[in-house]
Amino acid sequence: MIEAGDNNSADLCAVAPMGLLAELTHRCPLQCPYCSNPTELERSSGELSTEDWARVFKEAGELGILQTHLSGGEPTVRKDLEEILKAAVDAGIYTNLITAGVLLSRERLEGLVDIGLDHVQLSVQHVDAKLADKIAGFKGGYSKKLELAKWVKELGLPLTVNSPMHRHNVEYLEEIIEFAVKLGAERLEVAHIQYYGWAFENRHTLIPTKEQVYRNADTVDEARERLKGIMSIDFVVPDYYAVRPKPCMGGWGSSFMTISPTGKVLPCHAAASIKGLEFENVKDRHLRDIWLHSSSFNKYRGTDYLPDPCKSCEFREVDFGGCRCQAFMFTGDAKNTDPACSKSSFHKDLLEIAERESKLEPKEFLYRKFTKQQQPAE
Amino acid sequence: MTKERLIVETNTTPALPRFVKLRHDKGRDRWIMLAPERILTPDPIAVEVLNLCDGVKTVGEISGHLAEIYNAPTEVIEKDIKTMLQDLADKGFLIS
Numbered sequence: 001m002i003e004a005g006d007n008n009s010a011d012l013c014a015v016a017p018m019g020l021l022a023e024l025t026h027r028c029p030l031q032c033p034y035c036s037n038p039t040e041l042e043r044s045s046g047e048l049s050t051e052d053w054a055r056v057f058k059e060a061g062e063l064g065i066l067q068t069h070l071s072g073g074e075p076t077v078r079k080d081l082e083e084i085l086k087a088a089v090d091a092g093i094y095t096n097l098i099t100a101g102v103l104l105s106r107e108r109l110e111g112l113v114d115i116g117l118d119h120v121q122l123s124v125q126h127v128d129a130k131l132a133d134k135i136a137g138f139k140g141g142y143s144k145k146l147e148l149a150k151w152v153k154e155l156g157l158p159l160t161v162n163s164p165m166h167r168h169n170v171e172y173l174e175e176i177i178e179f180a181v182k183l184g185a186e187r188l189e190v191a192h193i194q195y196y197g198w199a200f201e202n203r204h205t206l207i208p209t210k211e212q213v214y215r216n217a218d219t220v221d222e223a224r225e226r227l228k229g230i231m232s233i234d235f236v237v238p239d240y241y242a243v244r245p246k247p248c249m250g251g252w253g254s255s256f257m258t259i260s261p262t263g264k265v266l267p268c269h270a271a272a273s274i275k276g277l278e279f280e281n282v283k284d285r286h287l288r289d290i291w292l293h294s295s296s297f298n299k300y301r302g303t304d305y306l307p308d309p310c311k312s313c314e315f316r317e318v319d320f321g322g323c324r325c326q327a328f329m330f331t332g333d334a335k336n337t338d339p340a341c342s343k344s345s346f347h348k349d350l351l352e353i354a355e356r357e358s359k360l361e362p363k364e365f366l367y368r369k370f371t372k373q374q375q376p377a378e
Numbered sequence: 379m380t381k382e383r384l385i386v387e388t389n390t391t392p393a394l395p396r397f398v399k400l401r402h403d404k405g406r407d408r409w410i411m412l413a414p415e416r417i418l419t420p421d422p423i424a425v426e427v428l429n430l431c432d433g434v435k436t437v438g439e440i441s442g443h444l445a446e447i448y449n450a451p452t453e454v455i456e457k458d459i460k461t462m463l464q465d466l467a468d469k470g471f472l473i474s
Contacts, residue, residue, distance in 0.1 A: 064403075064406065066410065067412065067415075092401075118399075118412075160415065181381075187415065229384055229467050229469075231381075
């Protein structure tokens, strides 16, 4: 934390970030076709060292970060995960491990718990083992995940089950809810896929119909009431069927940052998709300076830069104009209103695409993987 | 395992589960509750109540204690505390 007596502490803390997504590596045994990593994956040879991450977490704690998500790729691929976790714990940060769960042994998990891991978020692609393994592109993954979920509960840690929703599991929401309850999960995330990066490439095969999504919303409403105090459920609809845009990241550069495997500091994990933005690296500059002064964070901070219809919109301070990445993808300019908003002139196109593609015959998945040039070193 | 919803009554002995951390956020000079994917900012009265939730004292005892300090009717205090704690229990952030 910023020490008392530091003249700038109030100013700094008024805008200090609270959450940090730490993408420790882009390597992953799974190949989910909707992976949220960028389509241009970063190679292992350029990954930050143990010492880099330790320094980053110290800086993050001083800057005011309260929670971190140790993610990837698959964070447990890193042999130094223990040391990285310890640095975050020592900085007083609440730690969340986001894992596919197929590489962890019970012993290693126990070690992580001893260091101070607070929470595990486990991805579950489907409740049907065969379909789950097909979506993940990894045989035998499903049964390993079940085992991990059991260990997490045995070791007394809270568990979030994360089942990204799309056309291939949209009809199984009730089963997924029951499954998570049986595992003893405290939380279930059933956010529909958003179509960026890999998911964008697979959109025609993944996007559900509007009716399916609306039925999901009803199912969640009913389950939330029934499971009050037992399991909480986070549900998100695909932007394509939204009326109001999501307040992406709670506003660009307002409370959240992502650090990529090679150390790039991003306002959101998809920000690299916006052409023309330059990102600074934790190896070159203190995290606080990057947060406060880098051009990428300052460019879309606040709402002053927003043109109409956002400029004169009553929801401007509620949703901050939505997602910059999606605005860039559809309008060519990240400043514009997110087309997920019904006030955007591009909104009709979004809905039209979704309705058309959701009725197409699904194609083979384009699995997430490194290209030949990007093959991670063994 | 079958988990059941915790209903907060006068004789409930509330406590925070291990994974919910109540701590002072020095940089922002406020109290926070850290939980999976959530940061809650309880007001000063709530913080006072939460600091008394040790898994030993009952809701009735906590209410009586605060009623004395604030010189207010126990029933009023207890009603407010129950509402607040039930809300936390329904979020999964309270055990007994």
